[in-house]
Amino acid sequence: MKVILRQPRREVEVEGAKRVQDLFDRLDLVPEGYLAIRDGELLTADMPVAPDDVIELRPVISGGGT
Amino acid sequence: MKCRVCRQRAAIQVRRHNANFCPSHFIEHIHRQVEKTIHHYRMFQPGERLVLGVSGGKDSLALWDILTELGYDVDGVYLHLGIGDYSSDSLVFSRQFAEARGLQLHIKDLPADVGFSVPEAAATSARTPCSACGLSKRYLLNQVAEEGGYDVLVMGHNLDDEAATLFANVLQWHPGYLARQSPVLPADEGGLARKVKPLIRVAERETAAYSILRGIEYEVEECPMAAGNTINRYKEWLNILEEQSPGMKANFLFGFLDRGQPAFAEFEENVELVACSVCGQPTTAEVCAFCRLRQQTLVNIESRAAV
Numbered sequence: 494m495k496v497i498l499r500q501p502r503r504e505v506e507v508e509g510a511k512r513v514q515d516l517f518d519r520l521d522l523v524p525e526g527y528l529a530i531r532d533g534e535l536l537t538a539d540m541p542v543a544p545d546d547v548i549e550l551r552p553v554i555s556g557g558g559t
Numbered sequence: 560m561k562c563r564v565c566r567q568r569a570a571i572q573v574r575r576h577n578a579n580f581c582p583s584h585f586i587e588h589i590h591r592q593v594e595k596t597i598h599h600y601r602m603f604q605p606g607e608r609l610v611l612g613v614s615g616g617k618d619s620l621a622l623w624d625i626l627t628e629l630g631y632d633v634d635g636v637y638l639h640l641g642i643g644d645y646s647s648d649s650l651v652f653s654r655q656f657a658e659a660r661g662l663q664l665h666i667k668d669l670p671a672d673v674g675f676s677v678p679e680a681a682a683t684s685a686r687t688p689c690s691a692c693g694l695s696k697r698y699l700l701n702q703v704a705e706e707g708g709y710d711v712l713v714m715g716h717n718l719d720d721e722a723a724t725l726f727a728n729v730l731q732w733h734p735g736y737l738a739r740q741s742p743v744l745p746a747d748e749g750g751l752a753r754k755v756k757p758l759i760r761v762a763e764r765e766t767a768a769y770s771i772l773r774g775i776e777y778e779v780e781e782c783p784m785a786a787g788n789t790i791n792r793y794k795e796w797l798n799i800l801e802e803q804s805p806g807m808k809a810n811f812l813f814g815f816l817d818r819g820q821p822a823f824a825e826f827e828e829n830v831e832l833v834a835c836s837v838c839g840q841p842t843t844a845e846v847c848a849f850c851r852l853r854q855q856t857l858v859n860i861e862s863r864a865a866v
Contacts, residue, residue, distance in 0.1 A: 525798040
């Protein structure tokens with residue numbers, strides 16, 4: 494399936510993932526630092542995903558502390 | 560996962576609260592967390608005028624939305640720092656948010672109003688980009704608060720920001736900084752507005768989720784000048800610990816504020832603020848750090864242009 498990453502924006506293909514958690518595992522991302530979004534909806538880590546899904550894993554860390 | 564309140568499908572898991580929430584109950588949860596923080600730390604008094612530092616990112620826009628939903632009357636101020644498309648895009652998000660809700664947004668333009676951008680300041684001074692940016696933001700936000708007659712400067716610092724700052728100050732053992740880190744920095748007679756941080760109980764994953772669930776468009780990309788920023792690296796490390804031990808970031812921060820900070824009270828410096836001889840803003844030196852940065856940057860820009 495297609496996974497959209499940010500900072501900077503890019504797309505990667507991930508094969509064989511069954512749940513959102515699998516995407517974090519395959520891409521070696523710490524879930525605490527991301528939100529999973531499909532069609533504008535937030536997904537928890539246990540949600541099933543399908544091969545034709547487009548999932549954004551949006552990073553939540555930002556700088557700019559004053 | 561099911562929402563712990565209504566048993567509908569959950570949109571987000573908040574492990575440190577051992578809870579999952581559907582969109583509407585998550586939004587209620589965030590409102591409660593912020594209201595609790597405001598009351599616990601007595602951040603605002605009735606009748607006080609509030610101005611929020613708005614960056615166009617998830618934290619400040621979520622906080623503006625939350626405070627408005629809670630019934631507070633808050634104006635915003637956006638600082639244009641001259642960081643290329645990043646600054647321009649962030650301004651668009653800030654303006655769209657304010658216009659859609661009929662909120663007042665002040666705009667302060669560092670290149671147009673002061674004569675230099677953050678990239679220029681970083682290129683021509685000894686400061687790093689984040690240091691020049693932080694100094695400029697603190698100065699300009701305080702100036703806007705003073706000129707606008709605002710009593711309180713509201714900031715969008717979240718749990719992760721504060722935990723990472725604490726981590727940095729512990730790693731470096733800065734006792735003076737540890738003594739001062741607080742959800743409320745009191746006003747100073749010298750002219751510094753009271754500064755408050757109502758989001759300190761809300762993790763940045765939650766401010767991002769709140770923004771998405773409320774339909775708030777925000778700048779997702781990171782500031783190009785913050786690549787490799789130390790605080791962001793500390794946040795990543797803290798998230799690895801949080802993943803293993805949910806609640807660790809909150810325990811670290813609030814344990815420090817409740818039990819650790821009193822041990823550092825003796826290191827709090829009671830500095831006397833005087834008016835800067837150039838701009839009149841409060842400072843500990845004859846000329847404030849911002850005016851020194853401005854003078855140095857403008858001279859260097861001019862001499863480069865002459866070559």
